[in-house]
Amino acid sequence: MKSFKDTPRAYSPEELAKDLLWHLKKTRIWYGHKAFDEIAGPLEGGKWIYAVVYPPVDFLSLTVKLAGSVALQGGAVLIVNCSIPVEKTYEKFLTFFTHEELKKVPVYFSPINCIEELKDIATHFRNLKLVIVDDYQELDTKCTFSDVNTRIRHINMTIKQTSIRYCFDIITFDTPKKILHDYIHQDADIILGLHRLTYPPQNMIEVIKNRYGPQKFEIVCNL
Incomplete structure (x- = not known):
């Protein structure tokens, strides 16, 4: 088996997009932040995927x-x-659409970096199906709570409750700024682009848990 230090194959944006959209279509998403699920109530309305991209x-x-x-x-x-x-x-976007085509495509841009603004924005959009956050950790920059864990809890609760209330899916992206192992055990729902043969088997169990739920550990045997 290859060492985890070996560089995994970089998956293409097309492959990763299909992977994420497939998970949004699933009837149940396994959230890494289980405690927040229990506080927020039943999993109705929008789904939230916290995706760490590696490499x-x-x-x-x-x-x-x-x-x-x-x-x-x-x-x-x-x-x-x-x-x-x-x-x-x-x-x-203009590399994929012309100016005229883009006018007809319902895609909107917002340079927010304060999570409270998400609630306000959500009320102004009709037929909002998906919110994409390009750098999840940057939402922390203007959060007023001094304690780190309190900020994280507040951000996650705001994201989840807003997506449930307004029935849109949300994908938050992040790139590892700490040890990848910590993301798998604590935070991320999906590690995108992770080559299965380059990661230690025991930690792969955590990836499988995050992607498919705690009852699906047996799938590890098929890797």
Whole structure:
């Protein structure tokens, strides 16, 4: 078996977009933040996927692929630009759509970096189907709580309750800023692009748990 230190194959934005959209269609999403699920109540309304991308991919291309797939089916998409300028995101869309085509595609851009604004924005969109946050951790920058855990709890509760209330799905992206192992055990629902043969088997169990639920450990035997 290869060492985890070996560089995994970088999956294309197209492959990752299909992976994420497939998970949104599932009847149940296994959330890494189980405690927040219990506090927020029943899993009704929108679904939330917290996706860590490893190895890093082109966020813009992945975002465009996701937004375009949903928008072309008639659903409005909101892209929350936390760390990527709105202009760059718009320019990337123009590599796939003309100006005239983009006017007909219900994709909207918002440069918010304060999670409280998500509630306000959600009330102004009709037929909102998907919200994409390009850098989840950047939402922490303007949160007023001094304690880190309190900030994280507040951000997650706001995201989840808003998506449930307004019935839209949300995908929050992140790239590892700490040990990948910590994301798998504590935070991420999905590790996108992770090559199964390059990660230690015991920790792969955690990936499987996050993706398919705690009753699906037996799937590890088929890897």
